[in-house]
Amino acid sequence: MKETEILALLQKYQEGTLSDEDKDKLDAWYLYAASNSNRDLNEYELEDSYGYLKSKLPLHAETKVIKIWPRIVAAASIALLLGTGILYWTKPKEKMVHIVEKTEEIVPGGTRGILTLSNGKQIVLSDISAKDTIAKEGENDEVTIKMDANGVITYTVNPNAEISKENANAFNTLSTPTGGQYNIVLADGTKVYLNTVSSLKYPTRFNGNQRLVELEGEAYFEVAKNKEKPFMVKSGNQSVEVLGTHFNIHAYNNEPVIKTTLLEGSVSVTYKNQKTFLKPGEQSNAAYNSNTIVIRKVDTEAAVAWKNGRFKFDNADLKSVMKQLERWYGIKVEYRGDVSDVRFSGGTFMNKNLSEVLKVLELSNIKFKVEGKTIIVYP
Structure with a gap:
């Protein structure tokens, strides 16, 4: 097969217009070339296999095509050939190609979380198949914890149930492992999107004159409005207070700065002995080794892109x-x-x-x- 013909087939592959017959031709040529290879090369020695192919391809006399593999294997071979960036083309006199074994892909994270109840029991949320009640809190089942069809955890308070002493100050913790994210709706209706390697500690029901939660890591909050009961998020030495608004807090222990980004409404940020207020589109930066809060304008879409x-x-x-x-x-x-x-x-x-x-x-x-x-x- 001539060099120009091979390049034409490869171009069609890149464009997604290869016919089944063309796939078989390209597969047969690939198998012939690879079977005669005797040269090893690490994949990182090539920056772009497709570009390298076009400049270095040493093809020779036209070869009779014999269909060896089914079409599905042919497609996989071509994907390996072009998609992994691990081709090596030898000098023309060697006429050989060698394919280094493809490294295992590192896949992205997903919806994973662990719910720790007030009694210490842990529920691995990714293992739950039933989308209904997963637990109840309190001696009198004052709070019902459910998972909806989208995997979101919700808390429902039974207004007719007598509050037991056990549940008056009961806390749950939602945590996410490496490569995990999870969403939750708290008892007051506040929606929280928890990013990976993070944890949120919160009461099963909000008693008293404030709604206080504790965050480690990163979370995006859509706080249910309640002028009589401010919502507060504590992260280390920082506390954020709102009445009802949308904001993101980035507070990982292994990073030097706590970043609070406001999307709408207003929030007050207190860090050590300093206090400031944010406007929509602003972000506060509180460095662990400093006593000051720095405010700057930011791209809010970038701050909450992980949620989307x-x-x-x-x-x-x-x-x-x-x-x-x-x-x-x-x-x-x-x-x-x-x-x-x-x-x-x-x-x-x-x-x-x-x-x-x-x-x-x-x-x-x-x-x-x-x-x-x-x-x-x-x-």
């Missing part, structure tokens, strides 16, 4: 970007060289495999090498 299933970066530094990937994909990141001045804008979807996300980041001239679950970053 996206990575979105607004001039984000490389290390903060990689921390998001560590939590979502369960990876470890190592740096080889100075990357302090590398910043990203743009994004991609969180349901993609890690390899696809890294390709997007590589557009900023950063190189990645995957070794198992470790990602090595080169400037």
Whole structure:
């Protein structure tokens, strides 16, 4: 098969217009070339197999095509050939191709959570198949905990039930593991979207003159309005108070700054001895090693993109970007060289495999090498 013919078939593959007959032709050629290979090469020595193919392809005399594999295998072979970036084309005199074994894809996280009841019992939410009542709280079943058809946890207070001493100050905790997110509706109707590697401690019902919850990690809140009972979120040395509004808090213990982003309404932010108020579109930054609060205008869509299933970066530094990937994909990141001045804008979807996300980041001239679950970053 001539070089021009092969390139034409590959172009059709990239465009998604290959016919079944063309797939068989390309598969037969691939099998012939790969079967004669005797050369190993690590996948990271190539930056772009398709571009490399067009510039280096050493094809020779036309070869008789014999159909060896079914069409479904042919399609898989082509996907391996083009989609993994692990081709090596030898010098013309060798006439051989070798395919390095494809590394296992690192898949994205999903809907996973653990609910800890006031008695210490833990319920792994991802293991629950029934979408109905999953637990009750209190001696008199004052609070019913349910899971709806979308997997959202809801709390319903029985107004006719006598409040037992046990449930007067009962707390539950919703936590998410690495690669997990979960949504919950609290007893007052407040919706909380909990990001990965986070936990929210909250009362099963809100008694007294305030609604207090405690957050570690990241969460987006849509607070039910109640002018008589302010809603408060405590994260370390910071507390946020609202009456009813939408905001995001990013407060991971392994990051140096607590970020609170307001989307609508107003909130007050107190950090150590400082207090300030946010307007929509503003974000407060409270550094652990400082006593001050810095306010800046931000892209609110980037701050809450995770809630909508996206990575979105607004001039984000490389290390903060990689921390998001560590939590979502369960990876470890190592740096080889100075990357302090590398910043990203743009994004991609969180349901993609890690390899696809890294390709997007590589557009900023950063190189990645995957070794198992470790990602090595080169400037």
